[in-house]
Amino acid sequence: IGSNNSIVATAILASNRRGRSSAITEEVYKLADSKYNPYWGYQNGEIRNSRERKITEPILLLNHYLETDKFNLNTGVSYQKGINARSRLGYFNAPNPDPTYYRYLPSFYINSPIGANFISADLAKQGFLEKKQISWEGIYAANTKEKAAYVLYDDAVEDQQFAINSVGNLTINEHFQFYFGINYRSLQSDNQAIIVDLLGASYHEDSDPFSNTENNLDGDLRKGEKDIFNYHYKIAASQLDAFAQLKIALNKWNGFIAVNHSNTNYQRNGLFRNGRFPDTSFGKSETKSFSNPSFKGGLSYQITGRHWLRINGGYFDRPPVFQNVFINPRENNDIVNNLQNETISTVDANYFIRLPKLTGRLTGFYTRFQNATDVNYFFVDAGVGSDFVQEVITNLDKLHMGIELGLEYELSSSVKLSAVTAIGKYMYASDPNVAINFDTAGSEEDLINLEGNIDLGVAKIKDYKLSQGPQKAFAFGIEYRDPKYWWVAATANYLANNYANISTIARTQSFYIDPETAAPFPQATEENVTQLLRQKPLGNFYLLNLVGGKSWLKKGKYISIFVSVNNVFDTVFRTGGYEQSRNGNYGQLKEDNLSGNPLFAPKYWYGYGRTYFLNVAYSF
Template structure:
């Protein structure tokens, strides 16, 4: 509490169905920084020093929040016993987790951010998570790199791409429910954080409800079945408590064809309270996940076989086999010491995470592309032929594809009947070992002042390689690059066998330290904070193969890449009254490029992105909050600019500068995000609530970046390429094109009925629009206008014709209706709940995102390909799920 005050409100928070005290419940005066927790007896006493009309908010994990209007006149207010009802909507989080799983089903499909929003009570953010999330909506257009996720105070974001890997604790919903979330630029007690928001997952057994819980689920989304069991012991007289939890999730195939799902998770934690202020905790988490992947598809393919089609699988001996699987098993062990007193808290922790992350794929060497959607196998190839359309062949290709649209495993085995393999199934493997040390402190000073501070150190050792997992009956694979006929490793054997490492092998090391300090001040109608962060980062690559194409810089260690960065953020809030207040936040943050965008082609050489810069993020938001007894809500306006961003992409190009698989490096790129958010909830009666949520955003490229392209040295024109295979393509004209960040317009209208007999039902109708596919930068560079045959500009490549050809069109707008309901029973101390949801009730077909292909690298090729209206290299799209359901039954005592 902030200093000495003249009065306070107090009471006891109890369970409405058992009359047991609720410890750890959070008590706040809405609009203020001051918050406290209930003690073991459920007691609280919160200070008030400003006569006014307030809403006292009482929240506890697993219970329906209660809001109590009070008018403080300078005296003590005794609220007596405050009873909280069990939140029968609590299992809705399980539904959200299936959405979170979806964002990681494909690495190519950029990850959304709904996983960060599980802990929030904000109306808009909950709509964004539970309803907009199925359409890959991103709050403010940000990806999950812009939010920090912590477990017991230790940050879990990866150094490789800056994002949290939710699969590392997937399936452990029972023990990850207690979360503290700070939205956007708001102050956090745990971290300086990012601009999206910050979540601390608190898994302490002392904060979980003692007893046993078992649940079973059925769904037709990423998995079809799940069972989960958790036991938390009561705190014993010696101060010891513990939790164990496990789950199993599975599917032969999910909603998308051929996407198997096989996952199990195990959790254990033991907490020992040394005395009233000190406790120790040990935590171990193992979450293993194996799943089949799927692909974005063109509209041509969608029109032939539908949005659930997946080209990566086929039948082998009557069973589904997917050529692209993703396997993650990265256990983590955490040790914590907690010191807690009235005015000072300190959480110090250390974690060690290890394991591997593997993605399989089918490689082909001097053999036909095995994918059934390869452009030469589709009707459009014959219609778009430069020598004229052949409709007979196109019709034959169409019929052949419809008759057998899946992977032909028997053909792969037949091609490998000789000693040398034409096809190889292999894993791209990443083995990470990461040590994290972290300490967070919170001090309450007199005179209304609060200070938070923290220090974090991360050290990563990463081993990266390709490993043969199936030669399909062949004796060996010849480890030679098929495009340049050069050895991938001059120091190793050319012939590689089952289980061997081949193609590439390198290590990455990274170390990062960061420190932050934050000061908060609250007095009468004003409160605010200011925070400062400093970070030091270094990366290095160590090549373990001597690649014949890069003799000078493939083997051994690269230069060390160093970054030193800072960040400032602050906010100020003013209470117009206890029920209306304003808040403004601002931030200026420098951050290092992630490892993913630091090395140009780490699989083959030590090359670093030229003129690599730290990114700069500047952001502001202005908020109005309304907290009436019947109506609550928020309206926000925000503006964010990302400057000096870097992006590295990989694809095959056929253009005037050469034809090959290339690495495209985009530098000096700015991005702009601005818009508004609205969330309102109105209580028509004690049983009926209405909610309205909406977002209108404008997310676009805000500069014209520089583009370089890196060839293997035999792939491009000799007079254009330098010794390292790099061509500077100049400036790409992309400014004002829309970003592919999910729908930029979203609205929801919801109604909920909650019966006193513990059943409830809700319906939400959603409208989403202004979604765009990601553009190809290589079609917007100066050489795009040049005819490779003549070296001159295409005669008809006028600015008008090019603009028409490259016009960015929004994806279709669409409506979604979601229904959710639940019922619970309490029988002799045993609690039973049923939860069910149906998403996309009317089975709407919609695209969630996509990307332009970069194969056609000049105007003539792209124009020719588009003449028929059915281009061979059309944009590829991801399609959302149709009608899906989720059913969960839970039993606890």
Template sequence: MLSGQVLNKQDKSVMAEVNISLEGIKSEGLTKTDGYFQMNVPANEDFILNISYPDYVTKRIPIESEGQHLDVGIIFLERDISTEQTDNLITLTDSEVLDDAISSDTSGLLQATRDIFLSRAAFDFGQAFFRVRGYDSQYGKVLLNGIPMNKFYDGRPQWNNWGGLNDATRNQQFTHGLQPSTYDFGGILGTTNIDTRPSGLRPGTRLSSSVSNRTYAGRLMVTHTSKSKEKGLTYSISASRRWAKQGYIDGTLYDAYSVSAALEYKFDKPNSINFTGILASNRRGRSSAITEEVFELVGKKYNPYWGFQNGEIRNSRERKIAEPILMLNHFYESKKFNLNTGVSYQFGTNYRSRLGYYNAPNPDPSYYRYLPSFYINSPIGANFISANAAKEGFLENPQLDWTKVYQANGTNDKASYVLYDDVTNDNQFTANSIGNIKLVEAFQFDFGLTYRKLKSKYFAKIHDLFGSEFHEDIDPFSNTLNDINGNTSKKEKDIFNYNYALDVSHFDGFAQLRYDRNKWEAFLSVDCNSINYQRKGKFQNERFPENSLGKSSPISFTNLGFKAGFTYRFNGRHQLVLNEALLNKPPITQNIFINPRENNEIVPNLQNEKINAADINYYIRLPKLIGRITAFHTRFQNSTDINFFFVDSGVGSDFVQEVLTDLDKLHKGIELGLEYELSSAVKVTAVAAVGNYTYASNPSVAINFDTAGAEENFINPEGSVDLGTADIKRYKLAQGPQKAFALGISYRDPKYWWIGATANYLADNYANISTITRTKSFFLNPETGNPFPEATEENANKLLAQSPLDNFYLLNLVGGKSWLKKGKYISIFASVNNLFDASFRTGGYEQSRNGNYGQLAQDNLSGTPSFAPKYWYGYGRTYFLNLAFSF
């Protein structure tokens, strides 16, 4: 028998419902209202007593059991100032250093974990867009009170839907990788459940204020949570405001506010209902990837999307998201059976603005024709005088010229420039139920059923005509109508260009059996899901009159998934865990319809994605040393990907939709995370990730032309061109740094201040490759239809060689201090990332404009190609400062 009492170190008050557990042994309990605890422990065995409570420093105490009653006395817990680092993490999660098209930051998934490797991945590697195991965030499941929040469109959770509500979403349960979750079958990256019930939050009022030079400059937040009651009403309300005229990247405004309310009513001890309402509105200016030529001219903060208008910054590409969530849950909790049944309704709009130009010059100041390289790489010979003039002109006027836009439109009734929004309007209903049953002492059965119904509308809407009377809704490249049945003259607030809807219905059920007995633990999970998609065109497009208007054929997928795991505990300090998953995943919405804005055409022979994943983990829990080493192997098969770009290929030139099928990817590597306690005040950490993420097949490639731009000999009856396979097997994936290392040290003073430093090294990062340049069409001369004589395999390999991005070091500092004054808790937290202001590229992509050997070789002769890869650059030295006041 083991007993003791837990007190708050700062005011010596008792702490109730503190979690008491034995590491490596399934034995746990909670302290009572007087702070005391008592639990049975194995006789004649050494183990580690773990005392944990949200937002407090976890305490680990070595215990030697001799079969007698052992009283450990009073155990003091102190507030964990480092929890304020979560606020720092949110700024990274919301970041748009990467464009939405390829951004897949997973750091938000990891904020609920105390695993040292995952903490480093989120808080230190995250600023370089490191991805755990190279996975996209669509492979991590995020739940809000047990209800899935991942979007159908791209599979990813939209963190902006609850951004700025850090206090209201602090209560999170995270399971990593293939580990079993009691809430869901889960994703191979992990499962996060955010619990908004007020009874799980710290009661009281909290005010906080932050300043930063990252995505926003300032933030104010207030949260109040009432005291939890055995019966009756408990509530929590939270609100925040975040803003910046521009963030770290030039021209990236930030304007966001968030409010939430949670009301929990307990009928009795097992039964309660909880209502949650969340509104998070986020508006911000977007930034662009740039070529190395542009970087050398104007630096890493450069963003071509903005310019001054009447002395104020105006960004042509803004994003605004406002998708409120309403949710009602019933919870039944007892020792043998838990049941969570919920319904939710989410609605709202996602706007992305864009400046369109019609029979007018491209307004982008970094457009390739306006840069020095255009004149140096001219087919008729280099013109250095014009190149120098272009350089001087760009440096004098590097930003978008709004005055010229207004001048161009002001002289015509028909607009040459149009600012419009790409709009997505969603309405989604979800109902689900999750149960956990303790069958007997060693067996637990978990199950869940979820139904989701989504109705989405997609359209373009004119925002500003810049003084013109109307916009002519005709495709300027083919001179065809976007809507045969509509009025071609469009005014502000009119829908134009495209207009369609997507309906998605999804049913998912999972069952899981877990066995836990002495030194053995095992689980088996089964998931079955069915999904249906259908497009409904609202415009009849003149380019596709037969299949653009009306409903498409329904597209349906039914899938099974399996997960299993086995744990062997050598003792309370060492354990071995093996996990395996085999599952089918339906394609996400954006990879089903080839060109949904214009027609109902779907990807031919569309398949489920097959995923085979396995990992082996060794955990160590010594009195001074804790950690984990993991080896993993994951293969993705039959993936589909769709890309849009303009290309001068060997089979024609035009805007195309590139469709990749039968695409396989291989992810394998090792993760290591260790934490060693040098003393009660000093800890050191060591973390390493060594991965190898590659293409594992040569996928089939087809491109869909506006058929006027393609050679007729190559076009099949469906209007696409089959380019065969792309030779990309063993090329590296663009999934962030594939190698990452960190050494950290922290000091926690008895007088309630704390400081830490982490040195990080990140390497083996790659830009996304152009697939079309790895097909047979690349070798064809479009003028003759024959291969280029000089396009030998050796020459092509040199031209298409994949080079890694920068390897770089980052030094990050964090620290804080807290005070307790007359029952009021005050804390300050500060962090400085990238202390030495290192410049590094976080990602990028090869441009596909030069889709044939002749043009690409010509463009690369000077060493400064006009269509060089474009890169995103990481933040330099940044800071974050947070002051919080709780009472």
């Protein structure tokens, strides 16, 4: 639209469907292997995965650009509507269909409280090896009656997102530039469980089998395929933020200073009146609002044209994510008590070098996260009792600090060497407060208390390592480029000090309490507890990756081929994991570990073995 204005319209349709895999214990890994995935099984000779993720999220964008010599402005509007669904098997007054369920494994019989039963353990091992995948045939056989014992359903999130933003910059003079922007985002999120397949049954009874309560007191108890069941709620979220930044360039000095402020609002609207929370599940919650100022700045100094320094710092105030605002959004409107904004303080210092044959960067960084909140869900046998709980962690601090070095050296016009080092320290930096919440509807259940929540005090987790990936990483690479338009490269990597996520509830005082006597375990001394809860690294490992390619120019047409082989030596390695929180008291966890093959051992994810990639391109 003229020489200074332009409008661009964009439409994107993104659709994806993929199977999901599970973390597994060391016991299951030894019985199967690192590639084992218990979520799938054969149905009529074909593989069927019970855990799939399906995403369809089309996006519409409209942008206007205004460009002049000293002033630029980009204004955009976007709208996105789509669904993100994760499938799973539900079972109701029926055996758990997961082949790795703890009662189906040898360790269940080895760790029996009445003594190890090695005959039953061996039978369990043989049974697992013979039927280590989901038995779809068995599931359909169990569903021959009208009422479903098993259903396949989606945890579905249907989002509508609208956003409008405007970002501009003004060149004041050769030394000063001013940047500014404003952004508004609105989200309407519909969260529901949808029955995908009744698996041979006629209907599903929408009630909770543990408390014998209905999931929707105002709805039909019988549900069919494509019906919403279990839970249904909507989330309304909006955020308005604005920023301003001044950039300065003065001879050898360059710098910037910026300020940002945002306002965020969350509200839940329950569409089911849940039988376990009849007074707090249906209708709108209070609106939770957060106001967040943030600041950042940076300064660079050019020592020479080949050496320069840069330092950046910032203080960021940000709201908790929605998942950590509501304690149990699928069932009620309850909000975390004393909810706070999370604050982040960060600084990094950098040295850059650029010589004719050598380029590099050295960085040191320090980042402190404070007042974070985290909500988790699991079944626990704690010193205060046993139940399905929502664990609420508040006043949680984390620390990231370390150094990074990257170098690249041209050995010749054809050969290039590279080296990377990253040494970090990622840890918990406080002892946060832990509380648990649970329902009190089950008349036949042995309740922890009648209030539905209990404050467990602080969790002693300060200085435990975060599950952030390897805290030490080293890489060395060599690349050769031939004048005849082919190239090959190899990179050797060493990764170390990776840790599984810890169980927070196991580090509270309730861990010391014997649930049978309500008194501390005599053997639960600080020394014994520290040894039992000692955090172990996942294991260090080496990886070798190869890449190569070649290109041709034929009659004005460009042909190229790219090949990569990752993890050449097919190394087995763990990428992450987590401690199970089931054993929430000292006596139970100690007894579970006596055999060296615990029922509720940590679960791990494993990386890919040797993988290959081939890409052929033809340009005309």
